[in-house]
Amino acid sequence: MTPTALRNGPPRRAVLVGGIGVRSAFGAGLAALTDGVLAGRPAFTPVERFGTAGYRADRAATGPGSPRLADQLVAVLAEAGALSDPTEQQLPDRREELMLALHGDRRAGPVAAEVADRTGLHPRVYTGACVAASTAVADAAALIATGRRERVLVAAGYLVEPDTFAVFDAGRALAQDGAVRPFSLGRQGMLLGDAAVAVVLESAAALHRRGGRALARIAGWARTGDAFHVCRPHPAGTGLARAVHGALARAGAAPEAIGYVNANGAGSKLGDLAEAAALHTVFPAGTPPVSSTKSVHGHALEASALLELAATVGALRAGSLPVNAGWQTPDPNCPLDLVLDRPRPAAPGLALSINAAFGGANTALLVAPA
């Protein structure tokens, strides 16, 4: 470690998003994802990839067929520009590091090994459930902001498959009515969704040297814990609110600087309540526009935070805020300024992408327009 790190202060160097590659239920590419979330059209269909007879739920947001995760990850890394030689190798004697968020079981090792073989990268796998990818982004941003790295590659992948579908169904986490309804009365839970996403994060100098153009800037980040329960969030959202304030501190910004919140919003009863409480703590006078794009692309588990970061970047670049689909009836305990019915023009400012996971893990990422 170099002795130049900041503690919780504004980054010394800008952390830029230099490329994004995406595969989601909306198809290939950031444009397809952006079009899908801005259309507000949920991508949930009956699962054909495997049998769902005997389960409570039968829908997910999947792409066609049964793609291989390693193939999808290599494709999005190429699409993001991660496989082109950087102008300056930070580690000339070592393979370039890839922070890779995957479900933490035996399959992670072989997938990471295949990605390594086909790309020449050195994957380091993050397995922390729904904050795996955003934790990787935070680590990557810290490495760039402190000058340790010129660029860091982050990727994440989850494809809907029988084992996780079965265990989420057994846990009664999946919505039986086939829709994800974040922050709405009557919400029944989440639905799973495919995602493979790669993001190239780099310094301004690295981006300039290769003649690239930034898609966005990671202005702030933070990771916190609730210290509350195995799997339930703190009902007051204290850890999540602390993550948002930590990200704001790093960005040198006040809550009023946030113009959009891409919420975790999985559609779970307790999770949405805790998140609404956290947002009320951060924005006591009322929130900026809020939506959960999980309502259309589903919950991609370890890849969810990177998919939502990509959707947030896409929305900022389009100047339009996606709707919170599936919403039916106000929940008085979720007093948020939800984007409903149709996309809303994006106001100038930062976008906040927040995620929460089992174990009381929370992350906040602040995204600025390029």
Added chain:
Amino acid sequence: MTAPTSVPAPVPAPVPAPVAAPASAPVADPAPSAPPVPDVGPVAVPRLSAGPLRVLARARWPERPADELPAIAGFVESAFSPLVAETAERCLRAHHGPPPATGAPRTALLLASPSGDTGTADALARATANGQRVAPLLFFQSNPNAVLGHLAARWQLDGPVVALGPGFDDERELHERAALLIEDGDAEQVLVVTAVQGPPDHATAVLLAP
């Protein structure tokens, strides 16, 4: 991902009353005059790292032949979570005494396991392959964050909760990740646990500070 309300969630015993700030407590002072998009130039004086992290306490499992893992309420089928919990407990007790670690510096929990909870994965795979009902409790322990949540609640440690898999193959790399969490400001100490489910099962834990 959070627990649905309709299934009894495992409750680690004992879970002390949380000491985290209540909702009404200020989390940070807002700065209304801050610009909407900040200048990202050099605006702060770097805080120097003090070099390698200090080891405040260490533990391992097994410590001796016939060492045993206490069960944890709500965790079933697999020894992975008990393995992580017991090894972490030994390390934290060596430094803090019995839980909770009231007043401890903000502590991150970082778990590294190359193949994760193979016992839970195998139980799940068996059930789906045979068309059997999947035990609902497997949902809660189906990712490594769950046991970290158990530790965080029991010890009242509210730093980052991080789980890592393959690719972090030596202690130096894990210490670098721990140092990054500290230097980045999200934690003041880091409990690093490594766990491999065998046979034989083995795990280590180390509490690190600047």
